[in-house]
Amino acid sequence: MPSKRRIRWAAVPVIAAAAAALAGCTPTELHGYLPGFDESGTPATNQTEQLASLWTGSWIVLLIVGVITWGLMLWAMVVYRRRKGQTGLPVQLRYNMPIEIFFTSVPMILVVGLFAFTVRVQNDVEKPWADDEVDVHVTAIAKQWAWDFQYDEATTGGETVYDMGVQAQPAADGSLERDELPTLVLPVDKKVTIDLTSRDVIHSFWIVDFLYKKDMYIGHDNSWSFIPTREGHYEGKCAELCGEYHSAMLFNVEVVSESEHEQYIAGLEAAGQIGDVNEEYNRLQNLPGTDGVEADAETEEGH
Template sequence: MRHNRRLRWAAVPIAATLSLVLAGCTQAQLNGFLPGFIEGEAPATNHTERVSGLWVTSWIVLLVVGVVTWGLTIWAVVAYRRRKGQTGLPVQLRYNMPIEVFYTVVPLILVLGFFAFTARDQQVIEARFAEDDVDVKIEAIAKQWAWDFNYVNEDVYTPGIQAQLDDEGPAGSVKQDELPTLVLPVGANVEIALESRDVIHSFWVVDFLYKKDMFPGKTNYMSFVPEREGTYAGKCAELCGEYHSLMLFNVEVVSQAEYDDYIEELRDSGYEGQLSTEYDRNQNLPGTGAPELIEEHEGE
């Protein structure tokens, strides 16, 4: 009885401490220290919180499973250790139906739960906007080792070059002002068509907590709403050759007025029109149509 009372008194300060710690969590801590969040400001995109929620909840569940597993392991080691004077092996149990049902059913529930929540969130994140709801259409074209961006509705483009090392800065730093830059208006429904000119690449904006592969001959899409102005670092997330590490770009989210001014600057600089597939390295990709028949001519 006295032992139980001591346990209750010990649990009170532990519970109070945990409550205070959780109540004092910052925005970064609540979101698992993931990028894309700034205290007191909107997340980077309309999908950022959803991705963060799935990630943090998964880790909490896995941590609970880990604590239970570690606890049972330590308990078994201590409770069934060899005592002084003991010889031989303890009684061996061949079957324990409740335990076997437990370690079969619980992992099955966890796997099905992870699958269900992942499928639910993925369906929302992968959903494309209706054609009439798209405010800004971008065609992002990956190439070894840079990026080209077509602003489809505005009929302008920006050609990109590989990141250039900055000899005057710290070792390994690059010239930020020469990186390919994708400019987007805040609060707009953005759809990006992802293309590749040569090999497999991957379009990754770190703070967006999302990336998608780019395959030669296939178009993938990303649909999202940028919700906070700022500059976000992007990179290729698929090993694509010798200078993969220098395949960098930036995304600048600006006001609608700044976006309109930027588009006019591109037009005034002569970047009118669209960069097309004529610059693709792969010109022999397999098609999906029937082969054309070559007519035989008499006398040849």
């Protein structure tokens, strides 16, 4: 039987090879091919790293458990298979307490452990910024089947500005002009709080690369606090089946510099898009090609 010294020396090249292989992986590969990472290694938000670690860590544990379980099953099938000439039932064993305790306690420990890690990460992600810590406050309003984004008290004069969107309009070949989608503009490295509300049915706010999604209900507003840490373009969508055109309920997210964000807010103010859009909302404003005036006229005709 090999000595412990020899086993240790044999493990050295294995560990070195594994370290070399991992060193050659891209950030995306190291995080289980999840979105939210690029070649720079900077995650999309301050929460993306821990969310990815929870996901990949859970899968590693589960795969290890699976390999052990499958190995024991194969070993039992081979070692205790029926031999040629054998008849009848094998010896039946019952009430092996050590094995029963092991098979009960280990799964419970795994479940409790995975639950504890999940709760820890979720509590960290769900922790809101204090009111005096928030740099940018946005209200994201879901509607069938588009999005409105309202930047609360965002102008230099403390005015609220907004951008109202319409649902995606794919071409006959299925292609889509993403520039025409509702766009949420956020400054990089700033503390952001997004209040999430719905106008009609249950929706779900999901920025894919941010690795987190939250439901939006009537009469129960949610919020999400985070820091965008990498400039760039990101895609968002509704993650809750919300009706006929659910698949067209898409939006863009642009994470830009602070100066670019200020210019965007100034542009909304110059365009006269000032105030709380909830106060004058009309459901028909969501229809492609209609503005507020046409929607109000159609409503009056309907009455």
